[in-house]
Amino acid sequence: MKRYLSMAVVLAAVCLSGSDYLINLAVIVGLYSLPALGLALLWGYTGQISLGHAAFYGLGAYGSALLSMRLGISPWLSILLAMAMVGVICKGIGWLVFRLHGHLLAMATLGMGIIVHIGLVEMHWLTGGPNGLTGVPPLSFFGWELISSTQVLPFIWLVCLAALYCSENLIRSGMGLAIRTVGESEMAAASLGVNVPGLKQAILVLSGLFAAASGALYAHYIGYLSPGPFDVGFSIKLLLMVAIGGFAQIWGVVFGVLFVTILGELLKPLGGYDIVVFGALLVCVILYCPNGLLQLAMRMPFKKTLAARGGES
Amino acid sequence: MSRDILAVDNVNVHFGGIKALNEVSFNIQEGELLALIGPNGAGKTTLLSAISNPGLAQTGSISFRGEDITRLPTHRVNRKGIARTFQAGEVVRSLSVRENVMAGGVASSELGWLSALAHLKKSRAILDELSDKADELLRLVGLHEQAGMLAGVLSAGQQRLLAIARAMATDASLLLLDEPGAGLNEVEKRHLARVIQSISQSGKTILFIEHDMDLVSSVARRLMVLDRGHLIADGRPEDVREDPAVVTAYLGVSGQSDKKRSGRSGFHPVSGINARKFLAIQDLSAAYNGVPALNQISLEVQDGEIVALVGANGAGKSTLLKSISKIVQPLASKLDFQGQDLRLLAADAVVQRGVSLVPEGRELFAAMTVLDNLLLGRQPQFSQDAWWRQLLSGRSKDPKLVQRLDFVYGLFPILRERRHQLAGTLSGGQAQMLAIGRALMAEPRLLMLDEPSLGIAPQIVADIMKALVELREQGVTILLVEQNARAALEIADRGYVLASGQIMTCGDAMTLLNDADILQAYLGGGDFNAAEAPRIRLAS
Numbered sequence: 079m080k081r082y083l084s085m086a087v088v089l090a091a092v093c094l095s096g097s098d099y100l101i102n103l104a105v106i107v108g109l110y111s112l113p114a115l116g117l118a119l120l121w122g123y124t125g126q127i128s129l130g131h132a133a134f135y136g137l138g139a140y141g142s143a144l145l146s147m148r149l150g151i152s153p154w155l156s157i158l159l160a161m162a163m164v165g166v167i168c169k170g171i172g173w174l175v176f177r178l179h180g181h182l183l184a185m186a187t188l189g190m191g192i193i194v195h196i197g198l199v200e201m202h203w204l205t206g207g208p209n210g211l212t213g214v215p216p217l218s219f220f221g222w223e224l225i226s227s228t229q230v231l232p233f234i235w236l237v238c239l240a241a242l243y244c245s246e247n248l249i250r251s252g253m254g255l256a257i258r259t260v261g262e263s264e265m266a267a268a269s270l271g272v273n274v275p276g277l278k279q280a281i282l283v284l285s286g287l288f289a290a291a292s293g294a295l296y297a298h299y300i301g302y303l304s305p306g307p308f309d310v311g312f313s314i315k316l317l318l319m320v321a322i323g324g325f326a327q328i329w330g331v332v333f334g335v336l337f338v339t340i341l342g343e344l345l346k347p348l349g350g351y352d353i354v355v356f357g358a359l360l361v362c363v364i365l366y367c368p369n370g371l372l373q374l375a376m377r378m379p380f381k382k383t384l385a386a387r388g389g390e391s
Numbered sequence: 392m393s394r395d396i397l398a399v400d401n402v403n404v405h406f407g408g409i410k411a412l413n414e415v416s417f418n419i420q421e422g423e424l425l426a427l428i429g430p431n432g433a434g435k436t437t438l439l440s441a442i443s444n445p446g447l448a449q450t451g452s453i454s455f456r457g458e459d460i461t462r463l464p465t466h467r468v469n470r471k472g473i474a475r476t477f478q479a480g481e482v483v484r485s486l487s488v489r490e491n492v493m494a495g496g497v498a499s500s501e502l503g504w505l506s507a508l509a510h511l512k513k514s515r516a517i518l519d520e521l522s523d524k525a526d527e528l529l530r531l532v533g534l535h536e537q538a539g540m541l542a543g544v545l546s547a548g549q550q551r552l553l554a555i556a557r558a559m560a561t562d563a564s565l566l567l568l569d570e571p572g573a574g575l576n577e578v579e580k581r582h583l584a585r586v587i588q589s590i591s592q593s594g595k596t597i598l599f600i601e602h603d604m605d606l607v608s609s610v611a612r613r614l615m616v617l618d619r620g621h622l623i624a625d626g627r628p629e630d631v632r633e634d635p636a637v638v639t640a641y642l643g644v645s646g647q648s649d650k651k652r653s654g655r656s657g658f659h660p661v662s663g664i665n666a667r668k669f670l671a672i673q674d675l676s677a678a679y680n681g682v683p684a685l686n687q688i689s690l691e692v693q694d695g696e697i698v699a700l701v702g703a704n705g706a707g708k709s710t711l712l713k714s715i716s717k718i719v720q721p722l723a724s725k726l727d728f729q730g731q732d733l734r735l736l737a738a739d740a741v742v743q744r745g746v747s748l749v750p751e752g753r754e755l756f757a758a759m760t761v762l763d764n765l766l767l768g769r770q771p772q773f774s775q776d777a778w779w780r781q782l783l784s785g786r787s788k789d790p791k792l793v794q795r796l797d798f799v800y801g802l803f804p805i806l807r808e809r810r811h812q813l814a815g816t817l818s819g820g821q822a823q824m825l826a827i828g829r830a831l832m833a834e835p836r837l838l839m840l841d842e843p844s845l846g847i848a849p850q851i852v853a854d855i856m857k858a859l860v861e862l863r864e865q866g867v868t869i870l871l872v873e874q875n876a877r878a879a880l881e882i883a884d885r886g887y888v889l890a891s892g893q894i895m896t897c898g899d900a901m902t903l904l905n906d907a908d909i910l911q912a913y914l915g916g917g918d919f920n921a922a923e924a925p926r927i928r929l930a931s
Contacts, residue, residue, distance in 0.1 A: 247510035252502045252517050255494035259483050266481035266554075269443055271469035271498030271561050280504065326485070 081329060082239055089235055093228055101227045103339065105299070108234040110335045112292035114319040115241055115328070116285030121317070122325035123249060124281045125261035130187030131289050131316050133194035134164050136308030138290030139297040140198060140205055143214040146298075153217045157294040161287050168286035172279030183282070191310050198305035210304030217298045230299045237295065241288055246328050257281065258326075311353050315342075318356050321363040324370025333372050395457075396421045396565055396596050397442065397473075402451035404437055404620075409819045409846055411437040412448075413620035419565070419598060424591040426607045426628075427600045429617035430641055430874045431704050431751075432845040435600045436478065438617065439567045443468055443475040455565070470498065474563035478570045480550035482557070484543030488534055491542045491553055492525035493518075495560030521560075528556040531593075532586050547682045548575040552586065559590070566590070568599035572606055573705055584610045602704045604632070616640065619846055641874075669694040669868055670715070670837060673725035677707075677714050684710040685721065686892040692837070697859065697869040699879035699900060702889035708872040709751055711889070712839045715870075716748040717741050728837065743771045747835035751842045751872075753826040757815030761806055761825055764814050765799060768832030799828040802858050820851030827855070831862075838862065839870045844878060856882050880904040 092104045113135050121127050141160030146153045171190065175182045198205050205211055217224045217233065224230050248254050256277060259267040264274050297303055315338060323334030338356070345352035367374040397419040404412040411434045419425065429435050441447045444465045452461045455471050463471070474495075482491050500521065506514045529535040532552045537545065542553060551571045558566055572583050580603060587610050591597055601607050607614060608628040616624040616631060618640035624631045631637055670692040677685040685707045692698050700708045714721035715728075717738045726733045733741055747768075756764055773787040781787045800807035803824040809817065814825060823843055830838060840859075844852040852875065859869055860882050873879035880886050883900040896906070 243510075244508040247514070248507050250518075251507035251510070251514045252493065252497040252500055252521055253504070253507040255486065255490055255521075256497040258486055259491075259494045262483045262485065263481040266477065266483075267494075268465035269469060269475050269477075270495045270557065271466050271474075273464075273466045273498075 082243070085235075085239065085332075089231065093231060098227070101231060105227050105231050105234055107332070107335050107339055108231070108238045109292050109296050109299075110316070110319065110339065111238050111332050112241055112295075113289035114316050114323070114331045114335050115238075115245055116288030117316050118320045118323065118325065118328070118331045119245060119248070119257075120281050120285040121320055122327070123254070123257050123261050124278055126278055126282070127181065127184045127317075128187040128282070128285070129184050129310065129313050129317075130189075130191030130194070131285070132308045132310060132312035133187070133191040134168065134286045134289035135293040135296075135312070136194055136198060136305070137164050137167065138293030139303055139308070140211070140293075141290070142294035143211055143297040143303055144204065146215050147211075147213065153215055153294075153298045157291065157298070160294045161290040164286045164290035165283050168283045169279060172275075172282045176275040176278045183278075187313075188310070191313055195305055195309050198308060205303075205305070208305060210302060212302050214297050214301050214303060216301060217295075224299075225301075227299075230295075234295055234299070237291060241291075242328060242332070249328060261326075314353070314360065315356055318360045318363070321360055322371045324373050325368070327370060327372070330370050330372055334370070337371065394420045396423075396455065398454045399442065400452045400454075402438075402441055402448045402453065404434070404441055404448055410620045411846075412441060415451075415617075415620070415622050417615060417622060417625060419596060421564075422591075422594065422596055423613060424587070424597050424611055425599075425613035425615060426611035427598060427615050427617060428602065428604070428607060431842060432619075433617040433640075434620045435617055436569055437620075439475055439569050439598075439600065442567060443473055466498065469561055469563065472562070472564040473567065474558035474561045474565070475567035476551060476554040476558050476569055476571065478573060480547065480554050482542040482545070482550045482553050484541065486542055487538065488540055488542050488545065488553055489522065489525045489529065489538040492528055492556045492560050493521040495557035496521045496524055496562075499562050524560060525556070528559050529553075531559075531589065532556045533582060547573075547680060548579050548583075552583070555586070555590070559595070563595075565596045565598070568597065570600050570602070572601050572603055580606050608632075668727070669696075669729060670870070671725055671727045672715070672723060675711070675714060675721050675723035675726060677710050677719050677721040679710075679719075684892055685714065688892075688894055690887060690894065690897075692868060692870055695863065695866065695868055696885060697863050697871060697883045699876075699883035699886040700870065700872045700889060701874075701876040701879055701886060701903075702895070704874070705891075706889040707892040708889055709841050710892075712748055712841050712870070712872055715741075715839065716746060718748070739771075742833055742835075745834070745836035747830040747833050747838055749826045749830045749838070749840045749843065751845065753822050755814040755817075755822055755826060755829075757813065759814055760811050761814055761817070762810040764825055764829050765796065765806070765810075765832050768829035769795070771833045795832055795834065799831055802831070802861065803828055820847045820855070823847055823851075823855060824858075827858070831867075835867065837868045837870065839872075841872045842874055843871070844873060844875045852878055877904065 089104060092100045113131050117128060117131050138160045141163050142153065142156040145151060145156035145159050149156070171186055175186045199208055201207070217230070219233070224233065249257070256267065256272045259270065260272060260274055260277055268274050319334035319338045320331060321334070322337050323330030323332070342352060345355055348355065363371065395418045399418070400416050402412055402415045403410070415438065427435050427438065437447070442453060445453045445461045445463060445468065448461065452459060454460060455468075455473060458471070460468055460471060483494065486494065500517045502514060502517050505511070526535060526538060529538050532555055534549060534552055534556065537549070542550065545553060555566070555568060555571060568587075571587070572580050575583060584606055587597060587599065599611075611628060614624070614626065614628045614631040615622060616634075616637050623636045623640060624634045668691055672688060672690045675685060675688045676683065688711060700711065702708055710719055713719040714723075715726070715733070717733065717736055723734060728744060728746055731744060733744070733746075736744070756767065759767075769789065769792060772789050772791070773781070776788045805821055806825060806828055809821065814822065817825060827840065827843065843855055847855070856878055859871065863869060871879050871883065880900045880903055885898065886900045886903045887897040888895045888903065896903070
């Protein structure tokens with residue numbers, strides 16, 4: 079609880095500071111935390127890697143934007159519909175992939191990511207192609223249109239904190255124990271009565287829902303969509319966020335997102351080559367700090383507590 | 392019959408060309424405590440897997456409490472009331488000991504997603520329940536003091552105890568335990584025996600795999616013996632032990648039925664000062680994750696010898712071969728081959744020096760042809776040719792390749808016949824010949840074989856043993872690990888008997904062949920009636 083309150087205090091301070099830069103940063107971190115959190119559940123805890131989370135994010139964004147524009151329904155409703163659509167797609171992928179063994183999910187989601195990106199670029203009649211989609215209606219709250227970052231920030235972070243809360247609950251619950259057993263030994267999990275394919279499917283759906291919600295919120299906040307942000311590069315960035323956060327660390331994800339976002343700002347001068355740095359960093363983190371950068375920084379005190387605990391027993 | 396909890400009927404399991412289980416049928420009654428034993432590769436683990444994951448069985452049926460479970464997936468079988476453990480423990484290392492046991496109870500707790508995500512009262516109540524149950528089970532297996540520790544820091548033996556507690560958390564009424572006692576010391580084994588007995592007394596039915604005959608006899612009231620996929624004995628431990636078929640299964644049958652020692656008389660090992668220490672090992676120890684497998688082994692092999700290493704499962708025979716070929720990194724004060732120190736070499740460099748290993752289970756490349764498998768064995772020679780020249784010409788310069796292939800084909804003519812066939816389609820015996828042939832392609836001076844008779848029909852074993860004698864005539868020194876002690880010692884010059892990671896006895900192969908100690912190394916001897924021991928050996 080303390081973490082949620084301090085997060086709220088930090089966000090309130092950011093809003094009151096009046097700095098556009100800080101507020102935008104906070105909104106972006108909130109938006110990216112959602113898909114990254116879903117990926118942490120899937121990759122860090124369940125041991126299934128997805129290389130196509132940008133596609134779920136993109137489908138949520140375009141889905142909600144188009145639904146609200148074409149059908150004229152409230153953005154809140156279209157967000158839910160877009161999430162449901164992505165949920166069904168994830169369920170289908172899971173049904174196809176998890177009946178077999180091996181790293182098929184990575185393959186399937188990588189293919190999915192490429193297909194979705196090409197679809198967004200080529201289907202001019204629907205998505206506006208590379209020119210993008212303009213005039214996405216903003217969210218409204220009791221007739222109050224949420225246009226500026228300061229107005230949107232509380233809503234995005236409310237969703238984000240709710241997702242963090244639910245994920246923490248899930249991991250702490252009995253279900254979380256089953257999930258982590260699947261992550262380490264599927265053979266053992268099945269022998270303990272855990273329906274392994276079913277569980278993996280459910281986590282994939284949950285993960286897809288988080289990504290879709292974030293994409294949809296992004297669409298209505300920014301008001302303009304182009305295929306650019308939804309390519310495989312973004313999927314890789316999400317992987318990096320999860321890895322830096324420490325894979326199986328719910329709150330570490332937020333740190334990972336913040337770190338990668340700020341790093342992205344610093345790498346702006348490199349232009350398109352920033353992805354090279356991100357890729358190299360991903361490899362280094364996986365090889366040298368399997369518990370994330372945060373754990374690496376805290377390693378010394380962590381060792382001391384372990385030693386103290388050993389002394390007690 | 393109505394008290395039968397499990398009925399296994401005519402179950403067959405094949406892996407490629409190997410029959411892992413062959414028409415296996417048996418029943419287990421409610422509340423029974425029975426042990427399953429058998430030599431390496433007999434199909435014991437496969438049998439447990441076939442019960443817990445019946446989809447593995449190609450034919451036959453398995454029913455639990457009168458209900459056919461043959462087509463159910465693993466997790467549904469568990470929900471019916473069958474839980475198994477694994478040789479490797481398979482505990483979740485990043486969870487605490489208590490959480491591991493709690494995880495076992497999740498599937499039966501009917502925890503919903505909504506409840507878990509929103510942390511509803513039900514989720515919390517279930518968590519408390521699981522935690523209480525876990526503490527109770529941990530007390531039963533004697534791990535309650537470690538409940539808060541990470542499971543990864545437990546010893547291998549403790550991890551297997553934890554796995555037992557976790558399996559019990561699923562509320563299963565039938566427990567299948569895969570080698571819970573492997574690698575435990577005497578004290579730990581006694582503890583394990585007590586745990587198994589108290590679980591049995593609490594009303595569970597238990598089937599466990601174990602190699603230590605003393606432990607088995609003190610705990611189990613019924614013993615089943617598997618050999619090459621066949622159930623060869625089933626009954627009271629004291630009866631089974633005296634069953635000639637069981638003794639044969641463990642010690643093996645004669646490799647050469649006519650008892651003619653072809654070529655043996657012509658061989659005179661060089662001894663005295665002139666004896667070249669071909670392979671010399673001193674104080675070699677090896678461990679897996681801190682669990683010792685070999686303890687201060689000293690051994691030597693002389694040029695032109697066949698040396699047999701025999702001993703029960705888990706004695707450390709394979710580990711010794713792997714240590715010599717540097718697949719396992721041992722600690723040793725001396726590990727010399729032809730005067731060269733192997734201790735700092737990598738596995739491929741050892742092969743380049745002329746030491747080849749035919750690994751247990753053969754490790755062939757199933758999707759490649761017989762010929763390609765053989766050519767792969769020629770890597771040490773190929774790699775002497777510059778890689779770019781091989782790239783340009785598409786072949787490696789190797790003038791002696793054809794000659795070497797002919798040598799292997801001469802030894803095993805069947806391989807020439809089958810050279811374009813995929814290795815995965817070979818029968819077990821042919822596959823073993825291919826594995827030996829592949830190792831010979833590298834022109835080794837020392838050939839090490841790990842269980843070449845594993846899962847192979849006796850007639851083929853005799854052929855392979857004959858080929859080994861022929862190889863020695865050609866000047867290849869052989870270090871042979873065999874569970875089939877009789878077949879190995881008959882062709883060997885000298886033998887070492889290993890037990891629990893140490894050399895128990897060594898000496899002339901003929902002497903060992905008639906030594907009572909060997910039987911003891913395999914079948915235990917704690918309460919074995921000494922007066923009857925000779926009779927059993929004679930009976931086979």
